[in-house]
Structures are given as structure tokens and as C-alpha cells.
Amino acid sequence: MNIRLSPLYPFFVILFLIGCIGDQTAVKDIAASVKDHFVPDPRTGIFDIEIEKDAGNYILKGETENPEALEALLDSLELNNRAYINKVQLLPGQELGNRTWAITNVSVSNIRKVPKHSSELVTQGNLGAPVKILKKKGSWYLAQTPDQYLGWVNSGGIELKTMEEMNDYYDNEKIIYTGIYGFSYQEPNVDSPVVADLVIGNVLKMVDSLKLFFKVVYPDGRTAYIKRSEACVFSKWNTGVQLDGPGLISTANRLLGIPYLWGGTSSKAMDCSGFTKTVYFMHGKVLPRDASQQTYVGTLIDAHKDFGKLQPGDLLFFGRAATDSTNERVVHVGMWMGNMQFIHASDDVHISSFDPQSSEYDEYNLNRYLRTNRLIGSDHSNIIPVERVYSSSW
DSSP states (O other): OOOOOOTTHHHHHHHHHHGGGOHHHHHHHHHHHHHHHHOOOTTTOOEEEEEEEETTEEEEEEEESOHHHHHHHHHHHHHTTOOEEEEEEESSOGGGTTOOEEEEOSSEEEEESSSSTTSOEEEEEETTOEEEEEEEETTEEEEEOTTOOEEEEEGGGEEEEOHHHHHHHHTSOEEEEOSSEEEEESSSSTTSOEEEEEETTOEEEEEEEOSSEEEEEOTTSOEEEEEGGGEEEHHHHHHHOOOSHHHHHHHHHHTTTOBBOTTOEETTEEOHHHHHHHHHHTTTEEOOSSHHHHTTSSEEEESSSOGGGOOTTOEEEEEEOOOSSSOOEEEEEEEEEETTEEEEEESEEEEEESOTTSTTBOHHHHHTEEEEEEOTTOOOTTSEEHHHHTSSOO
């Protein structure tokens, strides 16, 4: 006889085994186990659940955007005969109605840790990128970007959409901006007034193709013209884009000198992982947001400073190695160029070297080097094809 165990079985067993030590403690422990399993990283998921006990019932309060995690918690309570009252809000919030999606409506939208302009910048959204909207607070929206990163964006940076409106926008031909920085214009003439600025990787719906310009429409309905020499039809670009070392290095070199900005992911300014995200994006791949997340994708190539194993395009990770009393801490990422050189965003985007005889010698980062991963050829689930992001297949 074959017995099929539920994927929630580990949580049921934990709750059953520890229930005798105190019901409320047991329930909190199982909630923590569910969170660790389904939402291990608070940067990419929400499972904020409070548990109280009142007259024999467990009162569950809080919020989550993960219905599977909530179901696991409720199923475990039912299996173990714990009575509960579920007051957990499943996001998106009802106040949003059917507009639970949005499209970034400016060249770069700033996404912050809490809903105010003075808050820490945690990431950015590029023009044309879809975001999932989870809740609203004043003029701010809690958004989840295509790489699952969470943060608050002001209403001025996005255009709210229904699912039908999202499909209508993305199911048309698009253009991708391939210049480092530029503008769109009110007329097919660079002497006409500017509509908005543009950065590399911006994506817009195309409505016409002229001799020297593309006519595009913004998510909020504005029309504009973009120079053909600075953009490409998205489908043609996507078909021709190559993920290889020489191409990655060529794109990385185009970003030299761009200033550093904590939380930046655009060619206006960028942090270290924003730099690697931008480079890989322009070669068809969306990487996780932070260096400490990027270190889990790809194939481990080296962890012993054996730089002869490395190939151009590999990602190098830096930080503090684990000890008997402390965990590893990844704080920086760069890209290998070959010839003992790597390119990274630190103060600005520049090239450093591990060769002590080089004028670019970077002893500081050599001393905190942790490992190198190869993403070329990787099919890791957290490396998302760009074409999937800009289609109706979210």
C-alpha cells in the first residue's frame, strides 16, 4: 500500500509533537515553521501573523500575500483540533478593487522601504515594467516587482491597471530602449518638446514604426516618439539577444562611470546588484534583486580564489565568511572580465583588478572575496526570462 503524505505533513507533525508543552506556544511555533518554509525572505514575501487565544479559540490576525502559506497554517490547526477565528487579511487588499496591477509610468520609479519619500530606497522599477499591487496607504502602494521584491511606490510612478488592461498593453508589439540615456518627444523630431526621459531597458507599447522614429504609447495613454537608432522592436531584440561572456562585458563597459546609488537599478545611478541586474536584463534575464539573493543562483565555479576557473560574465560575491559564531554575509557583487579584472558598482561603475602589479589593484575586495557563480547556461528558477515579464504570462 502506498501512502501519499501532504506537503504540509512536516508542519502537522511539529504541531502534534509540541502541542503538549502549551497550546499557544505550539501554534506560534507552527506559524513560524510555515513562515520559514513558504516565506523565508521578507524582501520577497509577507507572512505577518499574530496569534492570540481567547475563550478557547486562537485568534489569527495580520496579513499575507501567500494563500498557500495561510492554507498550510489553517490546515494544521484543523488537523490538530485547534479551534480558530481567521482574521488574517489575504493581500491584495479589498480597497484596491480589481486594479491590483500597475505598470511603471516614468523612466525610473523609486521604490522605498516604507511609504514616504524620505524612506530608504530599496529598489527601482523601470518604465514599462509590471508590478503587482498589494495594498494602499495614502498616495503610496505596496508593490511587488517581477523579481518578487517588495516596496512602496508613490502613485506618481505607476499607472494602476486591471488584469484585462495589463493584457491589452502587453499583448501588442513593444519597443525596448537600448541607449544608456535619452528622451521621448511629442513629435517625430528631436527639436519638438520632450515627453519624458528614458533609460536603458525601458519598454513601451509600439503603435507605429516610422523611418527615423518609433511611435509609442505610455501606460497612462500619452503618445510619444523615440529615435529608432536608440531603440529596438522588442520581439526582434528578444530573438537576437545572446547571453554570453563577450556580450555581457560589452554591455557592462557601456555603463562605466555611472554613479553609485544605494537601491538604484537604472543607468541614472545604481548599486552593485542593480548593476549586474541591468547588464543581465539587457541580455534577456531578470536576476534577483540583492547580491545576497543573486549568490544563490547559477553554478558555483570557485570559492578558493582560483581565478583561472573564471570566465567573462561570471558573478563574483564579496562579504564576510561564516565562522563558528556568525553566519556568512554577502554584501557586494561584481562581474568577471578576464585577465584578473572585474567590473562593479562601488562609488561608480569601474574596473578593478586582483593583480597586485595593476594600477587597478583592489586588495580590499580580494580580502573579502567569497565565491564566483556562473549564470550563463543556468536554468535556475529565480532567473526569469525578460520576455515572460513583458507578456501576459505573469
